[in-house]
Amino acid sequence: MKNKALAEGAAVERSAAQCEQDAGTPLGSFLKRHLPEGMVNALRMIASWWRRTNLMLFSSFIYDFRRYRKWSSATSGANSEAKLQAHIVKEYHGLEKGMALPNPRPGFGKPRAKDLLQNCEHHLARYGLSQQLLDAVEVVRQYCLFQEEHDVDIRDISERLEFFEKRMEPVKESGRGGTTKVTEEEIRAATHGVAETFFDTRHSVRQFTDLAVDRQLIEESLKRAQRTPSVCNRQCARVHVLTDSKAKAKALSFQNGNRGFGSQASVIFIVTADLSVFTDAGERFQGWIDGGMYAMSLVYALHSLGLGSCTLNWSVAPGIDRRMRSALNIPENELVIMMIAAGHIPDSFKVASSPRLPVEVTTRFVTET
Numbered sequence: 029m030k031n032k033a034l035a036e037g038a039a040v041e042r043s044a045a046q047c048e049q050d051a052g053t054p055l056g057s058f059l060k061r062h063l064p065e066g067m068v069n070a071l072r073m074i075a076s077w078w079r080r081t082n083l084m085l086f087s088s089f090i091y092d093f094r095r096y097r098k099w100s101s102a103t104s105g106a107n108s109e110a111k112l113q114a115h116i117v118k119e120y121h122g123l124e125k126g127m128a129l130p131n132p133r134p135g136f137g138k139p140r141a142k143d144l145l146q147n148c149e150h151h152l153a154r155y156g157l158s159q160q161l162l163d164a165v166e167v168v169r170q171y172c173l174f175q176e177e178h179d180v181d182i183r184d185i186s187e188r189l190e191f192f193e194k195r196m197e198p199v200k201e202s203g204r205g206g207t208t209k210v211t212e213e214e215i216r217a218a219t220h221g222v223a224e225t226f227f228d229t230r231h232s233v234r235q236f237t238d239l240a241v242d243r244q245l246i247e248e249s250l251k252r253a254q255r256t257p258s259v260c261n262r263q264c265a266r267v268h269v270l271t272d273s274k275a276k277a278k279a280l281s282f283q284n285g286n287r288g289f290g291s292q293a294s295v296i297f298i299v300t301a302d303l304s305v306f307t308d309a310g311e312r313f314q315g316w317i318d319g320g321m322y323a324m325s326l327v328y329a330l331h332s333l334g335l336g337s338c339t340l341n342w343s344v345a346p347g348i349d350r351r352m353r354s355a356l357n358i359p360e361n362e363l364v365i366m367m368i369a370a371g372h373i374p375d376s377f378k379v380a381s382s383p384r385l386p387v388e389v390t391t392r393f394v395t396e397t
């Protein structure tokens with residue numbers, strides 16, 4: 029790992045050195061002959077800067093490209109347990125989503141249901157049972173019921189389901205997929221006390237007390253964040269929780285925005301996204317999106333528990349990313365999204381005002397196209 033990062037750094041340095049040599053090229057000699065020395069030096073610096081930044085940008089894209097190609101199923105297909113499970117969740121979610129529409133179309137989703145059962149069979153044969161498999165079976169069960177209620181002939185699917193269920197017979201646990209009934213009343217009752225002030229009082233907190241955050245409280249915040257939406261409910265978000273002071277200091281040493289307060293944080297969360305849940309080129313940015321959404325939920329969850337937090341950017345070059353992963357054993361299939369520093373808040377303290385743009389500036393109501 030480290031060697032790769034060093035090699036990359038060396039490549040950038042080589043490109044800078046290359047610029048120094050430009051004076052020896054025909055263009056360099058021409059400019060040297062016809063322009064004043066100050067201007068030649070300025071041009072040389074610009075060329076060197078351009079090469080260095082472009083090379084860095086290009087190598088960063090290549091880094092992302094390689095990671096996505098290797099760990100998602102975009103080019104490899106579902107060749108691992110995690111990838112196959114992601115395909116299964118994606119497929120069963122298509123069915124449960126269909127059943128949650130205002131007027132589901134009778135007969136919808138037959139090819140998907142067949143494909144899903146086939147993937148479930150592969151999973152059972154290769155990797156055995158998993159929760160995703162149980163959930164998928166429950167969805168297909170409900171799907172068959174829905175189709176039968178609408179007099180759709182789906183014997184081929186229900187027979188296959190039956191056969192599959194027989195193979196899983198010894199298992200007593202049940203799946204949780206399908207649809208769940210909710211009422212407006214219960215949603216209203218639950219959101220009744222949530223006022224605008226909940227949102228207005230969330231700040232990036234850069235002052236924490238010495239009091240450690242209890243494990244229970246950390247777990248509660250994670251539980252709350254778990255309801256974050258994600259593409260086809262594939263839930264790529266992962267989180268590494270650091271409470272040990274050495275581990276926290278190590279993580280923060282790679283991050284450039286925590287000076288003066290990071291060391292006070294009782295907990296550092298490293299939010300990541302598991303690339304193996306993504307299936308094609310179109311999803312190449314989904315890890316950042318879903319991981320970012322998860323991070324926001326976690327920030328609000330911490331806020332709802334009276335804890336302070338500050339999101340910490342992970343806008344780094346590949347070399348730093350590699351070094352941090354290696355230092356903290358972040359699995360290779362995970363994309364680092366950001367860190368979050370959190371802790372108990374003092375009785376009274378200052379936050380940056382961070383004024384916001386007016387809604388009118390950031391919004392366009394589309395009235396015609």
Ligand SMILES: Cc1cc2nc3c(=O)[nH]c(=O)nc-3n(C[C@H](O)[C@H](O)[C@H](O)COP(=O)(O)O)c2cc1C
Pocket residue numbers: 230231232233234284285286338339340341342366379380381382
């Ligand atoms: C992805 C992300 C990365 C951030 N990185 C840092 C950081 O490295 N250091 C820091 O002090 N604040 C960081 N912030 C916090 C922002 O400065 C802050 O959210 C913004 O100024 C708005 O202020 P508020 O969060 O108090 O409403 C980050 C915020 C986001 C969303």
